[in-house]
Amino acid sequence: MATESTVRLQDQPKGLKYLFFAELWERFSFYGLRALLVLYMSTELKFSDSKSYGVYAAYFTMVYLTTILGGVIADRLLGNRKSIVTGGVLITLGHISLAFSGISTAFFFVGLGFVIGGTGLFKANISTMVGQLYEPGDKRRDSGFTLFYIGINIGGLLAPLLCGFVGEVYGWHYGFGLAAIGMMAGLVTFVRGDAAFEDKGLPPRPAALSEKKFGMSKEVLVYGAAFCAIPVFTLLLMQYHIFEAALPVIGVCFLGYSGYLVFAHKGAERRDLITIFGLMFFQIAFFSIFEQAGSSVNLFTERNVDRDLFGYVIPTSLFQSLNSLFIILMGSVFAGLWTWLGRKNRDPSPAVKFALALMQAGLGFGALCIGVATAGDNGLTSMVWVVLAYFFHTTGELCIMPVGLSMVTRLSPSKILSTVMGLWFVSLAFSEFLAGVFAKISAVEVIDGAVDQAASLLVYGHAFWVGTKFAIAMAVILFLVSPWLPTRK
Numbered sequence: 001m002a003t004e005s006t007v008r009l010q011d012q013p014k015g016l017k018y019l020f021f022a023e024l025w026e027r028f029s030f031y032g033l034r035a036l037l038v039l040y041m042s043t044e045l046k047f048s049d050s051k052s053y054g055v056y057a058a059y060f061t062m063v064y065l066t067t068i069l070g071g072v073i074a075d076r077l078l079g080n081r082k083s084i085v086t087g088g089v090l091i092t093l094g095h096i097s098l099a100f101s102g103i104s105t106a107f108f109f110v111g112l113g114f115v116i117g118g119t120g121l122f123k124a125n126i127s128t129m130v131g132q133l134y135e136p137g138d139k140r141r142d143s144g145f146t147l148f149y150i151g152i153n154i155g156g157l158l159a160p161l162l163c164g165f166v167g168e169v170y171g172w173h174y175g176f177g178l179a180a181i182g183m184m185a186g187l188v189t190f191v192r193g194d195a196a197f198e199d200k201g202l203p204p205r206p207a208a209l210s211e212k213k214f215g216m217s218k219e220v221l222v223y224g225a226a227f228c229a230i231p232v233f234t235l236l237l238m239q240y241h242i243f244e245a246a247l248p249v250i251g252v253c254f255l256g257y258s259g260y261l262v263f264a265h266k267g268a269e270r271r272d273l274i275t276i277f278g279l280m281f282f283q284i285a286f287f288s289i290f291e292q293a294g295s296s297v298n299l300f301t302e303r304n305v306d307r308d309l310f311g312y313v314i315p316t317s318l319f320q321s322l323n324s325l326f327i328i329l330m331g332s333v334f335a336g337l338w339t340w341l342g343r344k345n346r347d348p349s350p351a352v353k354f355a356l357a358l359m360q361a362g363l364g365f366g367a368l369c370i371g372v373a374t375a376g377d378n379g380l381t382s383m384v385w386v387v388l389a390y391f392f393h394t395t396g397e398l399c400i401m402p403v404g405l406s407m408v409t410r411l412s413p414s415k416i417l418s419t420v421m422g423l424w425f426v427s428l429a430f431s432e433f434l435a436g437v438f439a440k441i442s443a444v445e446v447i448d449g450a451v452d453q454a455a456s457l458l459v460y461g462h463a464f465w466v467g468t469k470f471a472i473a474m475a476v477i478l479f480l481v482s483p484w485l486p487t488r489k
Contacts, residue, residue: 066120131409
């Protein structure tokens with residue numbers, strides 16, 4: 001199967017390699033920030049665990065919420081290409097601001113605000129462009145998305161190793177600065193691929209961009225609105241409690257708009273949208289567990305894991321590279337597996353693959369529970385259990401994320417493809433919020449910069465057991481309802 005997937009990589013549309021490397025560098029910047037964020041807040045800014053988790057959850061929730069705005073803007077005005085470039089510029093400015101956060105926490109929150117706005121324009125639209133490279137019925141689609149996902153995770157592997165290591169050892173601002181360089185590299189790569197994209201990702205009505213409103217073109221107004229949104233995101237991060245209180249209203253709007261799209265379509269398109277939105281619910285459940293990597297699992301590794309390897313203490317942030325390392329090692333295997341099963345007409349439905357992902361999320365947290373139970377009298381457990389947790393969470397991720405992206409591009413009505421992709425990423429916003437709820441279960445009291453390791457072990461053990469039961473229960477439910485969520489090939 002490895003040989004098959006290598007052939008498929010060589011046979012992918014030529015535009016894929018540019019999207020592959022552009023997303024690789026954008027994810028380098030994204031995961032570089034992810035590796036440092038909670039550690040930076042809890043150690044450098046001296047935020048409590050609860051506040052660190054709250055800001056972290058609000059940041060990632062807004063990152064994914066803004067993808068629906070990015071999708072709508074692309075579908076109705078800018079097109080995917082202009083949206084991606086604009087998003088990349090905002091992300092770069094955000095990381096530059098973060099690099100100066102040592103001067104004032106204002107730079108920290110403003111930088112996060114820029115990254116939120118930029119990712120909203122970038123993330124959903126580049127995934128949509130990958131789907132546009134394939135004609136209907138092209139059997140390379142799932143494998144192509146899995147290979148694209150490998151590119152994402154090469155960036156995710158390099159980010160903790162470079163940004164995390166540099167940030168923890170040499171200074172946080174250097175780590176944030178490296179993330180800015182990564183995003184600039186992604187922008188250059190994307191622009192260089194312009195000819196290879198042919199007619200993909202262009203504005204739906206180019207003439208509409210120059211139409212005047214308030215004395216300015218619509219295109220300039222969109223760019224201005226994007227910059228004006230940054231202070232709003234910044235204030236919501238600084239007052240994350242207000243944002244958390246507003247989320248139920250946002251959730252109702254999300255459900256209402258999803259329902260509107262379903263009833264606005266008929267026949268097969270309506271059934272396909274029901275499947276997409278139904279599986280969004282279970283994606284939320286999976287990533288609420290998976291995203292503990294940057295919060296509760298991160299601080300558990302810092303406080304209760306023996307990180308000594310032959311006399312060298314491994315920096316905590318480097319453990320987050322394990323997820324990407326496993327994806328790089330196994331991604332082509334999964335790509336080949338789906339292709340092989342497809343040729344035999346035995347490829348599981350997306351619903352079954354999602355259920356398998358949830359089961360593996362439960363197994364990963366189960367490994368952490370064993371780690372807590374086998375910890376020594378000093379409150380430290382073996383790093384083996386953390387590695388095993390990342391392994392199971394990675395195999396689960398390979399069953400859900402590339403499969404979900406491929407499904408959305410295959411089933412969504414073409415006129416609202418970027419919008420539905422945006423909604424798909426918006427569902428991740430609610431998983432980030434739920435992840436914050438789970439993380440706060442593991443909040444440990446910090447006194448004078450130190451924690452009681454025996455006490456923290458009990459807190460983490462309880463939190464991980466709750467996550468284990470939740471993930472397995474959701475997997476069982478999805479297995480039972482999967483026959484009612486069919487999809488077209």
